[in-house]
Amino acid sequence: xxxxxxxxxxxxxxxxxxxxxxxxxxxxxxxxxxxxxxxxxxxxxxxxxxxxxxxxxxxxxxxxxxxxxxxxxxxxxxxxxxxxxxxxxxxxxxxxxxxxxxxxxxxxxxxxxxxxxxxxxxxxxxxxxxxxxxxxxxxxxxxxxxxxxxxxxxxxxxxxxxxxxxxxxxxxxxxxxxxxxxxxx
Numbered sequence: 001x002x003x004x005x006x007x008x009x010x011x012x013x014x015x016x017x018x019x020x021x022x023x024x025x026x027x028x029x030x031x032x033x034x035x036x037x038x039x040x041x042x043x044x045x046x047x048x049x050x051x052x053x054x055x056x057x058x059x060x061x062x063x064x065x066x067x068x069x070x071x072x073x074x075x076x077x078x079x080x081x082x083x084x085x086x087x088x089x090x091x092x093x094x095x096x097x098x099x100x101x102x103x104x105x106x107x108x109x110x111x112x113x114x115x116x117x118x119x120x121x122x123x124x125x126x127x128x129x130x131x132x133x134x135x136x137x138x139x140x141x142x143x144x145x146x147x148x149x150x151x152x153x154x155x156x157x158x159x160x161x162x163x164x165x166x167x168x169x170x171x172x173x174x175x176x177x178x179x180x181x182x183x184x185x
Contacts, residue, residue, distance in 0.1 A: 058078050
């Protein structure tokens with residue numbers, strides 16, 4: 001599968017991203033859209049990944065800039081966990097371990113296919129400083145190897161105006177749990 005958008009798709013996505021960028025300046029103070037767009041146009045594979053984020057309901061937006069690498073950082077900024085990425089267990093190992101009622105995919109596999117990374121707990125908390133997210137849903141986050149080795153996985157949400165980190169069996173999945181991704185361009 002070719003991981004590149006047509007010129008029309010690219011133009012449409014850039015327009016959507018620009019509108020979101022301009023509407024949410026509090027997420028990226030001091031950054032200019034022109035510079036972001038120039039970087040995106042030079043990285044068609046990353047633009048394809050952003051389109052995948054958009055198509056699955058993530059509403060990606062710029063949340064930062066890495067001075068060391070010169071990369072812009074995008075996170076899924078949809079109010080709730082992206083609709084097109086819910087009802088997933090944590091990873092392939094958990095999916096393969098399920099004997100019945102298997103979900104269609106895992107969060108880790110889907111993120112890899114999209115060319116993005118699951119947010120870490122730290123990144124999730126950074127996102128929550130930019131707004132109020134996951135008030136009704138929850139999102140899987142990168143799980144440390146020692147927890148995963150014991151069969152667990154981590155997820156976060158926001159309730160009672162507080163961000164919570166929880167655990168679950170990695171093979172569990174729920175209609176209200178998805179995952180949020182990040183992408184550096």
